[in-house]
Amino acid sequence: MSEPGTYVEKSFKRDTNYITTRITRDGRDGWPVEAGRYRLVVSRACPWANRAIIVRRLLGLEDALSMGICGPTHDSRSWTFDLDPGGLDPVLKIPRIQDAYLRRDPEYPRGITVPAIVDVPTGQVVTNDFKQITVDLETQWREHHRDGAPDLYPDALADEIEAVSEPIYRYVNNGVYRCGFAGTQEAYDKAYHRLWRHLDALEERLATRRYLVGDHVTEADVRLFTTLVRFDPVYHGHFKCNRNKLSEMPVLWAYARDLFQTPGFGDTIDFAHIKRHYYVVHRDVNPTGIVPLGPALEGWAAPHGREALGGTPFGDGTPPGPVREPVRPEHNPVLALL
Incomplete structure (x- = not known):
């Protein structure tokens, strides 16, 4: 599980x-x-x-x-x-x-x-x-590692990666679960407010920098991305994290699209599997097991404009090659738009 x-x-x-x-x-x-x-x-x-x-x-x-x-x-x-x-x-x-x-x-x-x-x-x-x-x-x-692989955990940035990632884990990665599985209104309210305080802080941090730490993708970005990409399809409704959709937060939405459109990120995402897991397995949260048809996904392919902040996805490295284990096209139709 x-x-x-x-x-x-x-x-x-x-x-x-x-x-x-x-x-x-x-x-x-x-x-x-x-x-x-x-x-x-x-x-x-x-x-x-x-x-x-x-x-x-x-x-x-x-x-x-x-x-x-x-x-x-x-x-x-x-x-x-x-x-x-x-x-x-x-x-x-x-x-x-x-x-x-x-x-x-x-x-x-x-x-x-x-x-x-x-x-x-x-x-x-x-x-x-x-x-x-x-x-x-x-x-x-x-x-x-392949030739040209990015350094996702540089020694010089390791402490900062962990310092930035710890509250992301506590209040965002795990915070959405604390909202979704809360057993009382009080527990839910506490988790909800903590989640949104930290998402607002991330919105502010990423307004002036393309990536969380340094000038290229690191482990910190990987850790945040996997929650953001599930936010509108699952966490917003299923876990009651519904103050805003990700697509209503200009900075985080552009940041998430930037990563999604970077080889190695969006091409690993199976939206059909994501929705089926949460809505079918969590019968205590969704007793009917009905999987919603939305949300619309085309926005993930829209230009993000984050290049203006500087930095490059892979630093001195290069993008990964063709996907070895591709996601079924109907499970991630965005990829055909990129």
């Missing part, structure tokens, strides 16, 4: 007790970086997994790290490989990601989440720590 959590005093509290073993150059945790050894398991519906999809593509890690894609819905047990022939992941040969968790720990007691990286030879999950996964792809896997 993408949002395991509990209710504490009727407010949503995310379960952040992840498997924190890491894949590193020196193999300090017993899992050394090795091209072809591991498989990244994701769902395009999940914002946390979407981060890893974007980073893998921007860095050109497709040959070094294969990717398994689960469908947009799941049951109480876990995400399933229902998009694959026979309902089995073609590499791991399992029907659901839960199986890889149980190979790591037959009594695994916590949430079965994506993204997860699986060690193919043993079939065990190595880590599901979504925040560390992308940072490690950016820093530990450098020898497998």
Whole structure:
């Protein structure tokens, strides 16, 4: 599941007790970086997994790290490989990601989440720590990055990236869930006001700078984008984050379009999977399971004008090449307009 959590005093509290073993150059945790050894398991519906999809593509890690894609819905047990022939992941040969968790720990007691990286030879999950996964792809896997890959986590900017990203995670990435899963009016009101205070602060910050940190795309932008791209299709209505639509916030809307139109961002987005996941799985929020037909998506292709602020998407690097695992055209019709 993408949002395991509990209710504490009727407010949503995310379960952040992840498997924190890491894949590193020196193999300090017993899992050394090795091209072809591991498989990244994701769902395009999940914002946390979407981060890893974007980073893998921007860095050109497709040959070094294969990717398994689960469908947009799941049951109480876990995400399933229902998009694959026979309902089995073609590499791991399992029907659901839960199986890889149980190979790591037959009594695994916590949430079965994506993204997860699986060690193919043993079939065990190595880590599901979504925040560390992308940072490690950016820093530990450098020898497998494509020529021209951007530096998404420069040493000189690492502290600023984390300082900017921490409140984004707390009040925006996780804040929309706190609104959507609030169990009382008081809890909802508190989460709603915090969310909008921070979105207003981001609107102000990004009015004078093209990217959150530095003059090209970094990990901070990836972390914010996956929430913004889901805002109007899901969070505005489904999670009651409805003071404004993203498309009504001039700066954040232009910033989100700028990123969407950057290779590696918008071409990873499956709007159909995103909507189906939230509106079908969250029956406590949407009991009918009806998936809305809107909103209109054409605006994502409109000019953003952010070039006037300076900076370039990839710094001294280059855009990634053609998409290896394309989204179905009918699931993201914007791409045909770009």
